[in-house]
Amino acid sequence: MKKLNKLTTTAILTAAALVVFVIEAQIPAFTSIPGIKLGLSNVFTLFTLYAVGVPWALALLLIRVFLGGLLTGQAAAILYSLAGGLLAFGAMLLGRKLLPEKQLWVVSVFGAIFHNIGQLAAAVAVTGTSEILYYLPILLISGILTGAFTGLCAQLVLRRLRASRFLP
Amino acid sequence: MKTRTWILIFVGLLAVCLAAWLLLPGLLSKGSAVGIYQDGKLLKTVDLSAVTGTTTFTVTGNAGENVIEISPGSICVRSAGCPDQTCVKHGPLKTGGTPIICLPNRLVIKWLDDTDTEYDAMTGT
Numbered sequence: 001m002k003k004l005n006k007l008t009t010t011a012i013l014t015a016a017a018l019v020v021f022v023i024e025a026q027i028p029a030f031t032s033i034p035g036i037k038l039g040l041s042n043v044f045t046l047f048t049l050y051a052v053g054v055p056w057a058l059a060l061l062l063i064r065v066f067l068g069g070l071l072t073g074q075a076a077a078i079l080y081s082l083a084g085g086l087l088a089f090g091a092m093l094l095g096r097k098l099l100p101e102k103q104l105w106v107v108s109v110f111g112a113i114f115h116n117i118g119q120l121a122a123a124v125a126v127t128g129t130s131e132i133l134y135y136l137p138i139l140l141i142s143g144i145l146t147g148a149f150t151g152l153c154a155q156l157v158l159r160r161l162r163a164s165r166f167l168p
Numbered sequence: 169m170k171t172r173t174w175i176l177i178f179v180g181l182l183a184v185c186l187a188a189w190l191l192l193p194g195l196l197s198k199g200s201a202v203g204i205y206q207d208g209k210l211l212k213t214v215d216l217s218a219v220t221g222t223t224t225f226t227v228t229g230n231a232g233e234n235v236i237e238i239s240p241g242s243i244c245v246r247s248a249g250c251p252d253q254t255c256v257k258h259g260p261l262k263t264g265g266t267p268i269i270c271l272p273n274r275l276v277i278k279w280l281d282d283t284d285t286e287y288d289a290m291t292g293t
Contacts, residue, residue: 029252029257072251074251074272077272080271102171106171126271126274127269128208128209129208129267131276132276134267137185137186137189140181141186141189144185145182148178
């Protein structure tokens with residue numbers, strides 16, 4: 001891909017990720033446990049990471065975190081989002097190096113797990129209450145399930161696009 | 169590693185986490201004293217077994233007010249100024265249950281364990 005193609009592709013994917021993020025934020029939480037959500041916008045981060053490139057995916061992530069926080073009116077949540085997002089990105093970057101693309105869902109599970117760990121660590125640091133760590137087991141369960149789901153979404157789209165020669 | 173290996177690893181991790189989630193509440197302290205914290209600082213302690221009537225206690229933070237309702241044997245957040253309302257949906261603090269947490273206002277309501285109460289007795293707060 002040429003640089004201009006990468007720029008426009010990332011811009012479109014960022015816009016789509018934001019729309020999905022905002023729509024997902026409108027769905028009422030079905031549990032009283034903070035931090036459990038599908039994290040559908042991670043499909044776009046993963047897709048960009050594999051189809052466009054590392055710096056582009058990082059840019060998408062940062063823009064999504066900041067604009068998403070502002071658009072949903074939850075600016076206070078940006079700090080937690082950012083801590084989780086950056087830790088998850090680091091984990092997924094390492095996963096991308098070590099695992100083949102057909103195990104993208106594994107990379108996504110690790111991303112989701114570390115996203116939840118990062119958010120929890122930020123919450124412990126902000127409130128100074130280590131009791132928040134009681135939520136760690138349930139957040140890991142949620143991370144494994146939602147991470148596998150979003151990872152499979154990105155993996156299937158990538159495979160189809162590569163098979164139809166839309167992507168190299 | 170094979171995909172099947174990964175599935176086994178994640179299923180195992182799920183089982184461990186499920187066990188931890190179910191067993192942890194039993195390990196929490198079961199006193200009747202509750203502490204209300206904001207920004208990690210203790211604002212107020214309440215001994216729920218000594219409460220006779222229903223009172224409210226309001227905490228103000230970045231995301232507005234949290235109205236905490238204290239009644240005999242029970243404490244909960246009645247209303248909150250933030251959009252997600254996680255602390256209100258948590259319901260009352262259950263025996264051995266998870267703490268009530270409001271992240272936007274950095275508010276935590278949790279059972280005090282023995283070390284917390286001793287500390288308070290020593291400092292005289």
